[in-house]
Amino acid sequence: MKASKMLISTLKEAPQEAKIDSHILLLRSGMVKAQVAGVYQFLPLGLRVLHKIENIIREEMDASGAIEILCSALQPKELWVESGRWSKYGPELMRLSDRHEREFCLGPTHEEVFTALIRDLVKSSKNLPLNVYQIQTKYRDERRPRFGLMRGREFLMKDAYSFDKDEEGLNQSYQIMYDTYSKIFTRLGLHYQVVLADTGNIGGNGSHQFMALSDVGESEIVYCDACGYAADVEKATAKPISVEKEKALPIEKVHTPNQRTIEEISSYLNVDAKKTAKTLIYHDYVNEKLVAVVVRGDREVNEIKLVNALNSNENFLELANDTEIESLHSIHGFVGPIDLPCEVYVDEEVIELSNFVIGANEKDYHYKNVNYGRDFTGVVCDLRKNVAGDLCPICGKPMGQERGIEVGQIFKLQTKYSEPMNCCYVNELGKNVPMAMGCYGIGVSRTLQSIVEQYHDEAGIVWPMAVAPYHAVIVPINYNDIEQQSLSDEIYQSLLGQVEVVLDDRNAKPGFKFKDWELIGIPYMIICGKRSKEGFVEFKNRRTMEKQELPKEEAIRILLQAVKNI
Ligand code: ATP
Ligand code: MG
Numbered sequence: 427m428k429a430s431k432m433l434i435s436t437l438k439e440a441p442q443e444a445k446i447d448s449h450i451l452l453l454r455s456g457m458v459k460a461q462v463a464g465v466y467q468f469l470p471l472g473l474r475v476l477h478k479i480e481n482i483i484r485e486e487m488d489a490s491g492a493i494e495i496l497c498s499a500l501q502p503k504e505l506w507v508e509s510g511r512w513s514k515y516g517p518e519l520m521r522l523s524d525r526h527e528r529e530f531c532l533g534p535t536h537e538e539v540f541t542a543l544i545r546d547l548v549k550s551s552k553n554l555p556l557n558v559y560q561i562q563t564k565y566r567d568e569r570r571p572r573f574g575l576m577r578g579r580e581f582l583m584k585d586a587y588s589f590d591k592d593e594e595g596l597n598q599s600y601q602i603m604y605d606t607y608s609k610i611f612t613r614l615g616l617h618y619q620v621v622l623a624d625t626g627n628i629g630g631n632g633s634h635q636f637m638a639l640s641d642v643g644e645s646e647i648v649y650c651d652a653c654g655y656a657a658d659v660e661k662a663t664a665k666p667i668s669v670e671k672e673k674a675l676p677i678e679k680v681h682t683p684n685q686r687t688i689e690e691i692s693s694y695l696n697v698d699a700k701k702t703a704k705t706l707i708y709h710d711y712v713n714e715k716l717v718a719v720v721v722r723g724d725r726e727v728n729e730i731k732l733v734n735a736l737n738s739n740e741n742f743l744e745l746a747n748d749t750e751i752e753s754l755h756s757i758h759g760f761v762g763p764i765d766l767p768c769e770v771y772v773d774e775e776v777i778e779l780s781n782f783v784i785g786a787n788e789k790d791y792h793y794k795n796v797n798y799g800r801d802f803t804g805v806v807c808d809l810r811k812n813v814a815g816d817l818c819p820i821c822g823k824p825m826g827q828e829r830g831i832e833v834g835q836i837f838k839l840q841t842k843y844s845e846p847m848n849c850c851y852v853n854e855l856g857k858n859v860p861m862a863m864g865c866y867g868i869g870v871s872r873t874l875q876s877i878v879e880q881y882h883d884e885a886g887i888v889w890p891m892a893v894a895p896y897h898a899v900i901v902p903i904n905y906n907d908i909e910q911q912s913l914s915d916e917i918y919q920s921l922l923g924q925v926e927v928v929l930d931d932r933n934a935k936p937g938f939k940f941k942d943w944e945l946i947g948i949p950y951m952i953i954c955g956k957r958s959k960e961g962f963v964e965f966k967n968r969r970t971m972e973k974q975e976l977p978k979e980e981a982i983r984i985l986l987q988a989v990k991n992i
Pocket of ligand 2: 835
């Protein structure tokens, strides 16, 4: 490819909205261009990378025995009513209607569509197991689209759905996908960790997420180096730390003027935050009720655990507003569980405490020397967010914490969709049995940006060979110089067909051209300069930035080898 024909659109400065390196670099290198918030267009270089990622995914999915199809993005409401999700999915679902006022959505995911398809196509258990996948654009009206391709409102996903006769079959299909995902992310060069993930109301340990490790990741992971346990914080559990109970002292109401937060209270009363408890009121819109949640003062509520405990839905759970809190005869900043006229959910760590401080449901007052069981009770369960230092639930050693970008998730759905949607096979007894399903997603566009997040330096992107838009670029210092031009053309011609190569034939300063290719992140650069007449080039490695002077044949040989090694 000749650079003059490539629609290269590098930028000196990144647009304002870009906050993280990978987003800045994708925009600056001209891989993508923003349309509106959370919606991007792929330019030629970015599209080449996207296709390479897709192809690696496709090769491994095909090798696993999965079959590729392509469903419509436009999905009829009726399917979502059948599964029960039309009313549950919340504002993320992009809904629309046609000229006849028939309602549709733009698919955020395709469980309904695939379940309906297989219900129509497969009747006999002879066709099972079956794993069907597609690579397709998804739509989610995210509350906070941000970080470029990381959280888009329109994005590319590979989604697969497996159909088995029974749970044993599902477990096998799931394991095949687990292994396939590991191969895919390894081939893509990502540093990743597989973690246990929340399964919502399906329960069990039936989901894993694949996390690209990165400080800018929106997911938090806790992990144990000793035994290998690793989980998304949404899912993570920990052994409660048992403390010796103190003798219960008489409860006491204390004046705490304007002391609302845990920091304020603990410093005002001179008690450790670990000897306080905080009470949050939530509005559960699914069950239409207000509930109180009590966790230790230094802890955060894990809303996913709360949703599971309440059998609610994360899109339909919000912190209560001041008026709602007042309807419980309490007041913001001084809420406590004692005599509160609503259900109280208590984190299991709180019942280990003795003589702690808690809000008194009265402006400027708290209680001291509170003890669970004597002063209040509630539904006790695990509701806290785990952090570094908490004890591993398996082996009891202190855990570490890191951040990750969720690039993929696999999930045992069991019969969650096949049962209500009647996706059945007929067994030996002639009975209709719902298929055991799994679903498996990879965020293709998010993966692309995650690679940039892990592979970049001050000069720009450093693509791994497996996904680089081109393997090499030939840069003549001055393309108008006859000798440089003829050597560049000669090398270009000899590489074509074997190496994905660009010839930078632009009439521009060499410094400008070098900067462009370093920003774009092409792994190898062949520079034709002063010694062109002798057949010598400078050969530059983008990753190490090392340059060596080599005869053209040697540069070509190294390149061919590098391509062979992908
Ligand atoms: P998240 O928790 O990040 O919102 P999710 O768990 O809702 O993601 P899934 O339904 O599991 O996402 O979708 C499968 C994959 O699609 C995810 O693992 C992720 O890589 C990708 N993905 C999900 N939402 C987005 C988005 N808004 N933009 C880009 N990729 C996304
Ligand atoms: Mg997910």
